[in-house]
Amino acid sequence: MGLLDSRLAERAPELMKICELIFTPPYQVIEGQDGRSRVLSGTIWEEIAGYCRAVRCGDQVWIAGTTAVHGDVTIGGNDPWAQTHFIIDKIEGTLQSFGGSLADVVRTRVYVQDLARWEPVARAHGERFRGILPANTFVQASLVGKDYLVEIDADAILAGEAADLSSRA
Numbered sequence: 276m277g278l279l280d281s282r283l284a285e286r287a288p289e290l291m292k293i294c295e296l297i298f299t300p301p302y303q304v305i306e307g308q309d310g311r312s313r314v315l316s317g318t319i320w321e322e323i324a325g326y327c328r329a330v331r332c333g334d335q336v337w338i339a340g341t342t343a344v345h346g347d348v349t350i351g352g353n354d355p356w357a358q359t360h361f362i363i364d365k366i367e368g369t370l371q372s373f374g375g376s377l378a379d380v381v382r383t384r385v386y387v388q389d390l391a392r393w394e395p396v397a398r399a400h401g402e403r404f405r406g407i408l409p410a411n412t413f414v415q416a417s418l419v420g421k422d423y424l425v426e427i428d429a430d431a432i433l434a435g436e437a438a439d440l441s442s443r444a
Contacts, residue, residue, distance in 0.1 A: 301368050301369070301371040301372035302314045302315065302316055302328065302368060302369060302372045303315070303372070304331075304372050304373065305327075310332065311330055311331065311332045312330070312331040312332075312373065313327040313328075313329065313330055313331070314327060314328045314329045314331075314369050314372050314373070315327050315328055316328040316365065316369070317346075318344060318345075318346075319347070320419070326339055327339065328341070328365075328369055329369045329372075329373070331373050331433075334432055334433045334434075335430070335431070335432055335433075336369075336370065336373055336375065336379070336430070336431040336432075336433060337428075337430055338366055338369050338370075338428055338429040338430070338431070339428055340386070340426045340427070340428045341362045341365050341366055341369075341426065341427050341428065341429075342358075342362060342418070342419075342420060342423045342425070342426050343357075343358035343359075343361040343362050343423065343424075343425065344420065344423070345361075349420070349422040349423065351424075353422075353424070354395070354424075355387070355392045355395045355396045355399075355424040355425055356395035356396070356398065356399045358396075358423075358424050358425045359385075359395070359396045359399035359400060359425050359427070360399050360402075360403070362425060362426070362427050363377070363399070363400070363403045363427065366380070366427065366429050370431055370433075373433060374433065375431055375433045375434075377403065377404065377407060378407055378434075379431040379432060379433050379434055380404065380407060380409045380429050380430070380431045381409050381410065381430055381431060381432050382409050382410045382411070382429065382430040383400065383404070383409050383410075383411050383412075383427055383428070383429045383430075384411070384412045384414065384427065384428050384429075385397075385400060385411065385412065385413045385414070385425065385426075385427050386414050386415075386416040386418060386425065386426040386427070387413070387414070387415055387416070387424065387425055388415075388416070388417070388418050388423065388424050388425070389415070389424070390415040392424065393413065396413075396424075396425050397413070400427075409429070
């Protein structure tokens with residue numbers, strides 16, 4: 276089933292079919308002359324705002340605010356739980372691009388459009404990060420896209436083989 280969580284399949288089978296067709300991480304890593312590696316996911320926001328999905332320097336990775344958008348499609352519709360799972364899938368794909376995994380995440384920041392809908396977001400975050408337990412902040416924010424219910428950014432410190440690769444570069 277790839278990166279998509281099996282619980283998502285139970286909750287939204289049609290979403291699973293769409294995601295399997297269009298969401299194919301890991302992403303390409305671009306090595307910069309500045310010693311940093313970058314990942315672009317191809318969202319319209321990266322070009323408009325001049326940023327990348329993630330930057331890696333040494334064993335540290337900073338992942339930009341991530342929403343449940345793929346191309347011009349918002350994945351998860353009006354379901355904050357489904358959007359959160361898709362966002363974490365994108366974060367996981369980004370980390371895999373650098374040789375890491377969700378286990379390397381040390382901090383997440385979760386932004387919700389409507390604080391009254393925080394609980395499904397927190398539950399999805401808990402399902403995916405249970406046992407990892409990164410530091411976390413939860414904030415209500417006006418998000419850029421009208422259909423975006425959730426945005427998450429993450430910081431990671433790569434361990435093991437992924438970290439060893441950076442020391443050889």
